Amino acid sequence: MYVAAKGGERAIENAHRLLARERRGDPAVPELTVAQIEQQLALAVDRVMNEGSLYDRALAALAIKQARGDLIEAIFLVRAFRATLPRLGASEPVDTSAMTVRRRISAAFKDLPGGQVLGPTFDYTHRLLDTQPTAGPDPAAAHAAPEAGRMPRVTDLLAHDDLIEPSPQAEADAPVGDLTHDPLSFPAGRDVRLQNLARGDEGYLLALGYSTQRGYGRNHPFAGEIRLGEVELEFTPPELGFAVPLGCITLTECQMINQFAGSATTAPRFTRGYGLGFGHCERKAMSMALVDRALRARELGEEARAPAQDEEFVLSHSDNVQATGFVEHLKLPHYVDFQAELGLVRRLRAEFVAAAAAPVKEAAE
Amino acid sequence: MSAELDLPAYNFAYLDEQTKRMVRRAILKAVAIPGYQVPFASREMPMPYGWGTGGVQVTAAVLGPDDVLKVIDQGADDTANAVSIRKFFVRTAGVRTTTRTADATVIQTRHRIPEAPLAEHQILVFQVPIPEPLRFLEPRETETRRMHALAEYGLMHVKLYEDIARHGHIATTYAYPVRVEGRYVTDPSPTPKFDNPKMNRCAALQLFGAGREKRIYAIPPYTEVISLDFEDHPFERYRLDGTCALCGSEESFLDEVITDDRGGRMFVCSDTDYCERRRASRPEPAASNAAADVAEMETDRG
Numbered sequence: 288m289y290v291a292a293k294g295g296e297r298a299i300e301n302a303h304r305l306l307a308r309e310r311r312g313d314p315a316v317p318e319l320t321v322a323q324i325e326q327q328l329a330l331a332v333d334r335v336m337n338e339g340s341l342y343d344r345a346l347a348a349l350a351i352k353q354a355r356g357d358l359i360e361a362i363f364l365v366r367a368f369r370a371t372l373p374r375l376g377a378s379e380p381v382d383t384s385a386m387t388v389r390r391r392i393s394a395a396f397k398d399l400p401g402g403q404v405l406g407p408t409f410d411y412t413h414r415l416l417d418t419q420p421t422a423g424p425d426p427a428a429a430h431a432a433p434e435a436g437r438m439p440r441v442t443d444l445l446a447h448d449d450l451i452e453p454s455p456q457a458e459a460d461a462p463v464g465d466l467t468h469d470p471l472s473f474p475a476g477r478d479v480r481l482q483n484l485a486r487g488d489e490g491y492l493l494a495l496g497y498s499t500q501r502g503y504g505r506n507h508p509f510a511g512e513i514r515l516g517e518v519e520l521e522f523t524p525p526e527l528g529f530a531v532p533l534g535c536i537t538l539t540e541c542q543m544i545n546q547f548a549g550s551a552t553t554a555p556r557f558t559r560g561y562g563l564g565f566g567h568c569e570r571k572a573m574s575m576a577l578v579d580r581a582l583r584a585r586e587l588g589e590e591a592r593a594p595a596q597d598e599e600f601v602l603s604h605s606d607n608v609q610a611t612g613f614v615e616h617l618k619l620p621h622y623v624d625f626q627a628e629l630g631l632v633r634r635l636r637a638e639f640v641a642a643a644a645a646p647v648k649e650a651a652e
Numbered sequence: 653m654s655a656e657l658d659l660p661a662y663n664f665a666y667l668d669e670q671t672k673r674m675v676r677r678a679i680l681k682a683v684a685i686p687g688y689q690v691p692f693a694s695r696e697m698p699m700p701y702g703w704g705t706g707g708v709q710v711t712a713a714v715l716g717p718d719d720v721l722k723v724i725d726q727g728a729d730d731t732a733n734a735v736s737i738r739k740f741f742v743r744t745a746g747v748r749t750t751t752r753t754a755d756a757t758v759i760q761t762r763h764r765i766p767e768a769p770l771a772e773h774q775i776l777v778f779q780v781p782i783p784e785p786l787r788f789l790e791p792r793e794t795e796t797r798r799m800h801a802l803a804e805y806g807l808m809h810v811k812l813y814e815d816i817a818r819h820g821h822i823a824t825t826y827a828y829p830v831r832v833e834g835r836y837v838t839d840p841s842p843t844p845k846f847d848n849p850k851m852n853r854c855a856a857l858q859l860f861g862a863g864r865e866k867r868i869y870a871i872p873p874y875t876e877v878i879s880l881d882f883e884d885h886p887f888e889r890y891r892l893d894g895t896c897a898l899c900g901s902e903e904s905f906l907d908e909v910i911t912d913d914r915g916g917r918m919f920v921c922s923d924t925d926y927c928e929r930r931r932a933s934r935p936e937p938a939a940s941n942a943a944a945d946v947a948e949m950e951t952d953r954g
Binding site: 603626638 | 727844
């Protein structure tokens with residue numbers, strides 16, 4: 288204890304200096320700029336914005352640099368900064384059908400109004416390490432023509448004949464739940480649930496979504512639609528009373544279509560799971576949609592037995608900043624508690640040895 | 653926002669006033685319902701969850717410019733995490749700090765209650781990892797809240813009974829559950845059960861902050877705090893049978909220090925301030941050889 292404790296302050300300072308040196312790496316190699324990270328590690332930036340719950344590319348890039356590329360650490364930095372910002376209000380609901388689409392695919396229909404737009408995707412690349420980067424396609428030669436005009440959402444196309452449950456109508460005046468201002472309680476509303484999933488760890492949601500596909504809460508998903516593009520964000524300042532545009536943000540939206548057998552009062556029809564995230568984040572949006580649908584089990588009268596259908600389990604463990612903090616706090620000293628346990632184990636062992644050594648008493652009396 | 657950050661100056665004690673107001677409301681409610689876990693909108697803090705974010709938020713909410721702060725971890729002022737949290741408040745609040753228990757007005761602690769009795773002008777802030785005493789018996793929050801509402805604590809007694817049936821003792825050595833003012837069963841945070849009796853009718857206000865789990869609870873001054881037990885198996889305050897090698901105390905909670913790789917060990921007070929006060933008032937150490945060993949180890953590590 289005295290050994291570990293003395294010089295604690297100096298040890299921390301030295302550790303910080305060492306960390307700074309490790310972060311910089313070999314000084315002969317040029318230092319990364321925040322702009323390079325923002326531009327060339329854009330998907331890492333998107334993930335940090337999503338799970339950090341803050342749409343700011345430059346700050347996310349800075350966090351990645353400061354965190355030496357540890358994305359959960361970067362997410363933590365962004366969250367801690369975000370927690371100090373005042374909350375001005377909630378934006379108007381964004382209209383993703385008015386999105387300037389860069390990518391839009393549906394796995395449910397071969398063709399549909401607006402067409403399939405492949406956009407920038409890894410999907411059909413061959414995963415071969417490109418040891419001669421110059422041999423690849425010339426980036427300058429590509430030109431994306433964003434699809435102009437409204438592109439209807441697949442789920443809305445299906446809604447007309449009641450084959451799929453309708454999109455809930457946006458209620459602009461309804462209060463918006465916010466986990467950062469009200470602690471999670473159960474059962475959680477769907478708004479809070481989706482916020483929790485949007486902030487949730489991508490790997491965790493991926494594994495949970497995957498588990499539903501493998502039979503743990505199976506709900507027969509189809510990727511109804513995945514779209515990526517820019518939407519305008521509007522905000523109504525109380526003193527103006529009408530909505531003013533704040534700018535554009537990039538979003539990825541996934542509408543999963545899932546079967547529903549129907550019930551005594553409801554005819555069979557397709558249901559949906561929903562995923563939405565900042566930037567380009569298809570894996571996250573798809574996983575989120577699968578888990579959202581799994582969590583609707585009780586609402587739809589389905590038997591909820593799988594982990595992904597257990598709201599309390601899923602939502603309580605999705606936050607990687609919380610998770611990493613608690614797992615890693617095991618590095619903190621626990622010697623007081625360990626000492627207490629040590630005392631008990633010694634006592635139990637002494638009693639065990641004494642009992643074993645004592646002559647066996649005859650049961651007959 | 654540009655990459656060149658112009659970070660705003662942080663408010664006194666880091667948290668903005670709105671957040672402090674929210675935390676204070678939760679604290680007031682907690683004081684009004686002793687032992688009841690009040691949900692609060694815990695913020696991300698600049699240190700990780702599990703490292704004292706709940707305690708830090710409570711401290712930030714109760715701290716004033718005239719307060720004198722003491723921070724301990726495992727009873728010691730100079731463990732790395734205690735140093736780090738104390739520095740945080742020095743930087744963000746500029747308050748005076750102390751290692752002397754008697755001089756502090758706010759004491760933030762992890763895993764211990766100081767040996768010296770606390771007074772009415774003091775607030776003891778506990779860092780709490782799992783605020784729910786029933787959590788390891790029932791993982792669901794919806795269930796445990798219902799159990800508290802109905803004061804349905806049979807499950808906890810069954811657990812303690814099973815301990816006795818299996819081991820002959822209640823095999824809970826820290827985070828030993830207490831009943832506060834005859835109503836709520838409450839987690840004392842992972843303090844060794846040696847510290848439990850200090851909570852009973854304590855003159856100081858005891859506040860508990862669990863940041864990750866978003867809960868605050870309180871034990872107001874002079875509140876009855878009873879460790880759960882049975883008539884024929886009364887609560888036992890466990891203390892290792894030993895003497896502090898530095899100050900000779902036979903009453904304080906002891907840490908075991910391994911001194912070599914041949915099974916050598918010694919015991920020293922976990923509460924460093926208590927130990928130092930005793931040594932200051934009694935220059936002759938009880939076991940001078942052992943104390944010299946420790947002094948040597950200190951120099952070795954610099």
